[in-house]
Amino acid sequence: MLLYTLKRLVYATPVAFGVSVVCFLLVHLAPGDPLSAILPADATQATIDEMRAAYGFDKPLPVQYLIWLWHVLHGDLGISIATGRPVLGEVSRAVVNSLILASVATVIGFTFGTLFGFVAGYHRNSLADRAASALSVFGVSVPHYWLGMVLVIVFSATLGWLPPTGAGPDGSGNWRPDFDHLRYLILPAVTMSVIPMGIIARTVRALVADILSQDFVEALRAKGMDERGVFKHVVRNAAPTALAIMGLQLGYLLGGSILVETVFAWPGTGFLLNAAIFQRDLPLLQGSILVLAMFFVLLNLLVDVMQTALDPRIERA
Amino acid sequence: MTAPITAASLALDGGVLAAEDAAPEAAFVPSRGFWGHVGHRLVRDPVAMAAGAVILLVVLIALLAPWITPMDPYKGSMLRRLKHVGDATYWLGSDELGRDMISRLMLGSRLSLFIGVTPVLIAFVIGSGIGILAGYVGGWTNTILMRTIDVFFAFPSVLLAIALSGALGAGIFNSIVSLTCVFVPQIARVAESVTTGIRRRDYIDAAKLSGASALTIMRVQVLGNVVGPIFVYSTSLISVSMILASGLSFLGLGVRPPEPEWGLMLNTLRTAIYVNPVVAALPGVCIFIVSIAFNLFSDGLRAAMEIRQ
Amino acid sequence: MSVIPDAPDPFARDRGGPAQPLLSVSGLIKHFPVRKAGGKKQVVRAVDGVDFDVLKGETLGIVGESGCGKSTTAKLLMGLIERDSGTMLYDGQAIGERAMPWRAYRRQVQMVFQDSYASLNPRMTVEQSIAFGPKVNGVPGREAVERARALLARVGLEPKRFAGRYPHEISGGQRQRVNIARSLALEPRLVLLDEAVSALDKSVEAQVLNLLLDLKAEFGLTYIFISHDLNVVRFISDRVMVMYLGRVAEIGPSDTVLDAPAHPYTEALLASMPSLDPDNRTQAALLQGDPPNPIDPPSGCRFHPRCALAEGVCAGKEPPLDAIRPLHRVACLARQPGSGHSAAPAEALAA
Secondary structure (H helix, E strand, O other): HHHHHHHHHHHHHHHHHHHHHHHHHHHOOOOHHHHHHOOOOOOOOOHHHHHHHHOOOOOHHHHHHHHHHEEEHOOOOOOOOOOOOEEHHHHHHHHHHHHHHHHHHHHHHHHHHHHHHHHHHOOOOOOHHHHHHHHHHHHHHOOHHHHHHHHHHHHHHHHOOOOOOOOOOOOOOOOOOOHHHHHHHHHHHHHHHHHHHHHHHHHHHHHHHHHHHHHEEEEEOOOOOOOOHHHHHHHHHHHHHHHHHHHHHHHHHHHHHHHHHHOOOOHHHHHHHHHHHHOOOHHHHHHHHHHHHHHHHHHHHHHHHHHHHHHHOOOOO | OOOOOOOOHHHHHHHHHHHHHHOOOOOOOOOOOOHHHHHHHHOOOOHHHHHHHHEEEEEHHHHHEEEEEEOOOOOOOHHHOOOOOOOOOOOOOOOOOOOOOOHHHHHHHHHHHHHHHHHHHHHHHHHHHHHHHHHHHHHHHHHHHHHHHHHHOOHHHHHHHHHHHHOOOHHHHHHHHHHHHHHHHHHHHHHHHEEEEEEEHHHHEEEEEHOOOHHHHHHHHHHHHHHHHHHHHHHHHHHHHHHHHHHHHHOOOOOOOOOHHHHHHHHOHHHHHOOOHHHHHHHHHHHHHHHHHHHHHHHHHHHHHHHOO | OOOOOOOOOOOHHHHOOOOOOOOEEEEEEEEEEEEEEEEEEEEEEEEEEEEEEEEOOOEEEEEEEOOOHHHHHHHHOOOOOOOOOOEEEEOOEEEOOOOOHHHHHHHHHHEOOOOOOOOOOOOOOOOHHHHHHHHHHOHHHHHHHHHHHHHHHHHHHHHHHHOOHHHHHOOHHHHHHHHHHHHOOOOOOOEEEEEEOOOHHHHHHHHHHHHHHHHHHHOOOEEEEEOOOOOHHHHHOOOEEEEEEEEEEEEEEEHHHHHHHHHHHHHOOOHHHOOOHHHHHOOOOOOOOOOOOOOOOOOOOHHHHOOOOOOHHHHOOOOOOOOEOEEEOOOOOOOOOOOOOOOOOOOOOOO
C-alpha cells in the first residue's frame, strides 16, 4: 500500500510541474505587456525599463519561469498589486473560507445524493426512482449561479429570513463557526450542493442497481440473510466508488466555486480570483490559480489512494 | 476410441444447411444500418423526443430572431424600466434599461447557443483527432499525448475556463477559445479510451492482415465504431458548455453589453432582484430549459445507441 | 480455378515446386514480459523454440491444451506480433526480407479467427467487410463488391439476402462463413484457421468443415488448422503437430500420431477424451501432477513432472525433435535411440 502511494506521488509530480507551467504561462497569454496593468499609461520609458527589470520581465521566458518556481517552492507567491500584501497570505485566508463552503456543500450534496441514489437503486422504475432521476438531471442542468440568485430572491429579498451576501454580519473576511455566521453559510452551501447532489445521486443509483442485480446478492438472500445484512453488503461494495466521486466533487467545488462566491460575495478563492481578474492583479491571479490547482491535484491523489485502499479488487502492484 | 466423423455422418449437410438459412425471417427486410437503428429507437422515446422538440424550437427562434422579435431589443426607455411580467405592452416585462424582455431573450438565444455549442463542436473535432490517434497508435505517442492532457485535467473545468478567459480577456472569441480548451481534454480522454478498447479486437487484426495502412484502417474501420460514443459524450457536454459560457458572461468575461446574452442579462439584472425578481430570474430560466433539453436528449441518444446483440 | 474467371491460377504463383515446403519455421521464439510485484522481471515463454514445415496442399493440424502456444504461434506466423527470434520461410523466401515483404506475404496467407462476432466490424455490412481487403489492395470498388458477392455465394450464403446484413443480424455459423469468404477475398495460398469451428454447434461445425474441404480442393489451398478438438483435427488434417508448453512434442501423419502416438503427452491427451462406448469407459486421467506454468517451465523435458515414463535423464536434457520414422518426429527421450533413457530403442524404428 505504501509502495502504491509513493508510486502515485511520483506519478503526480510531472503533472504538478505541468500545472505550474500552465499557471505561469497564463499570465503571459494575455495580449499586451503584463506591465501595462501595473503602470500608468503615461509612464516614461525609463520607468518602464526600471519596472521591467525589477519584475524580471526582461529575462527570457524559461528563466522567468524558473525564478518564479524557485520563489513558489520557498512559499513566496509574490505581492498583490492591488493590496500590496503578500499573495500567499491573501490566498490562504481565502482558501480556508472556500474549503469551509465546499466541504459543507459536499457533505450536504453527498448525504442527500446517496439517500436519493439508494432509494432509487432499491426501487427501480418506481416513482421514487423517477423522482431521483429527475433530481439528478436537475442538478446537472441548472446554472448554479442562477439558482443562487433565485434562492436569494426567495429567502432574502422576499422572505427576509437569510442574509443575501457576505460571510459574516460585520462584513468580515473570516467565517467563524458560530450561530451568527451560520446563517450566512446556508444559502451558498445549499446552492453549491445541488451539483454534487445530482451527480452522486445518479452514480449511486447506478451502483446500487448494479450491485443488487448481481448473483451474490441473490445467494445471500437465499442463505436467509435479512435485508439489513444485504444492505451492509451493498454499502460496502458501493462505498469505494461513491467516496471517490465525493472526493472528486469536493475538488471540483473548491476550484469551481467562483460563480457562486460572486453571487454571494463569499470571501473565498473564487471571489479573490474574480477581483484579481478585473484588477489585472497578475501575481494574485497566478498565485490563486496555482494554489487551487495544486489542491485539486492533491485531492485527486488522495481519492486515488483511498479508493485503492478501500476496494480490494484494484491491483496494488 | 470414439467414432471418427465420416463423410456419411455429415451427409445431413444439405438438409441442415437449408434449415439454418431458413431460420431468419422468410421475407427479406432490408437492413437499416446502424444510425437507422438508432433513429428508430430514438423516435420511440417520448422524453428524448420532447427534449429534441424544445431544442429545435430554440434553434429556430435563434435563427429567425432578428426578424421575429416583437420589439427592438436594443431600444430602451427609462420611463418603462423594469415592468413586471404580464404588462400590457411588455408581456414578459422590461429590463433595467426599459428594453422588452421577450425580444431580448429571443435575440439572446443566438449568442447563448452560439457560445455554448461552438466550443463543443470544435473540441469534438480536435479532441477526437487527438484521442483516436493516441488510442490507435498506442505506445509512446499515447503516453505523451495523454500525460499532456492529464495536466489540463488537473484543473477543475470552471477554474480553467475562467482562468483562460481572464488571461485572454473578455469577448466572444476568447470565450470560445477558453471553453474549447476546457473540453478538448475531456473529449480526447473519452476518444482514447474508446479507441483503445477497439484496437485489440479481432476485426482490426483482420484488417491489418489485408495489408491496409494504419491511416486507412483508422479511417474505414475504427472511425465508424468510435464516433458514436464520442459524439454522445460530446452532446452531454453542451449543457455544461452553455452554463459555463453564460457564466463567463455573468462575470463580465464573455459577451459585452449591449449584446443580449442570457448570462450577461442575469448579471445586469442582478441589481433589480429586489424590485422585480421575476424578470431578473427569467434569463436563467431560459438557460435552464435549454440545458435540461440537451441533457435529456443526450441521455436518450445514449440509450438508443446501445447495441443489442 | 478462381472466383474471378480470368484470374491467374494460384498454382502459377508456386516458386519452389511441390517438394519445397510452403512454410518453413525453425527456432521460433516469443517471450512476453510479465510485471510482478517486487520488481523481478519474468517472462511468459509462450513459444520457446518451435520447428515445423507446412507442405504444399496439405492440412496441418496443430493441437494442444490451453496455454501451449498454439494461438501465439498463429499470430507470429501472420505477423500480428513480432517474433523474438527464429526464421520463417515462405516458399523458400525469408518473410519480412526484401524478396518477400510482409505486404506481399499477406496477399498469400490469410487467417480465420475463433470468435466469429469479434472478427467482423459491427458497423460494416458483410459485403463491405469482405470487399475491404481487395479494395485496399487496388481492386476498384465495383469489382471488389462483385468479388465479395461471388464469395458469399461460394460459401453458401445467398448474396441477395446476406450482402447487406450486419454481423449481429446473422447466426454464428453464417458469420464464420463470412469470415472464411473474407479470408479468400485476397486469393491466398495458405489459410490459417485458429479454432475456427470451436465456437460453433456440432451440426454447424460439420457443415463448415465440409465447406473448408471443398474450398481447399477447388482453390488449391493449404491449411493450418489449430484446434483443441482431436476428433475434428483427425477428420480434416493430413498431418498433426502436438504442442506442449511452447514447444513441439510430436509431429507426423495424423493417423499415425492419433492411432499410435509416440509421445507420452499425446497418448495422455488421447486417453483423456471421454469415450462414448459404455464398455470402454474412461476411468482415470493419465496425466498426473500440476498443470504447467509457462513462466517457469520445468527443466529438461517440459513434460517430465507429469509423465509416467519420466526418469532422471529427462529432467536434465531437453529432448530434440528428432525423426523416429520418416515424416514422424518426436521430442521424447524414451523414443530416441541412444538418448540415455531406459526405454529408448536400440536403433531407429523401421518405417
